[in-house]
Amino acid sequence: MNDTEGYDWDTFFPRCAAVVDTLFNIYPNANEQLRIFEVTLRYIDADNLLGSSALDFLQGLKVSVNLPQTLFAGGRIDGKNLGIGLSLAYQTLQPKGIFQVSYNQGHKNEQNALIWETQVLSRGADAPRQPQEIKAWLKEAHDTTHDWFFRQIDGELLEKYK
Helix, strand or coil: CCCCCCCCHHHHHHHHHHHHHHHHHHCCCHHHHCCCCEEEEEEEEEEECCCCCHHHHHHHCCCCCCCCHHHHCCCCCCCCCCCCEEEEEEEEECCEEEEEEEEEEEEECCEEEEEEEEEEEEEHHHCCCCHHHHHHHHHHHHHHHHHHHHHHHCCHHHHHHC
């Protein structure tokens, strides 16, 4: 399921639930034979840098990346950052699995932008297997990413996105 414009959880979730129901309804003996290894809910957000650096924008997202100036003291590397790629992963407790967040410099509407991706995934024994379990997992994964997103943009960015 992919929604790139006008995303709204209240309309997105019912479509996801319908896909889950359809899969289980058309797959013969799905409850016994369908082996779900992994479920993932992923969000990709992007914002134009508008002349600021990706590192400055990250600070607005409550993420600090600082390199000591001594690394640039040899004069071989200019200390001006040209791009960024950062990935972090954490264990989730609800739903049980992994939370991953990544930040990369890229383009949005042909302008320099920071692209950040948040995702929750559960695999193996942690992955839900039945339709109702999958739907409940989707809601918990959404709540986790939603909470993270709004904690990150709290402050100036929240005002910008209202």
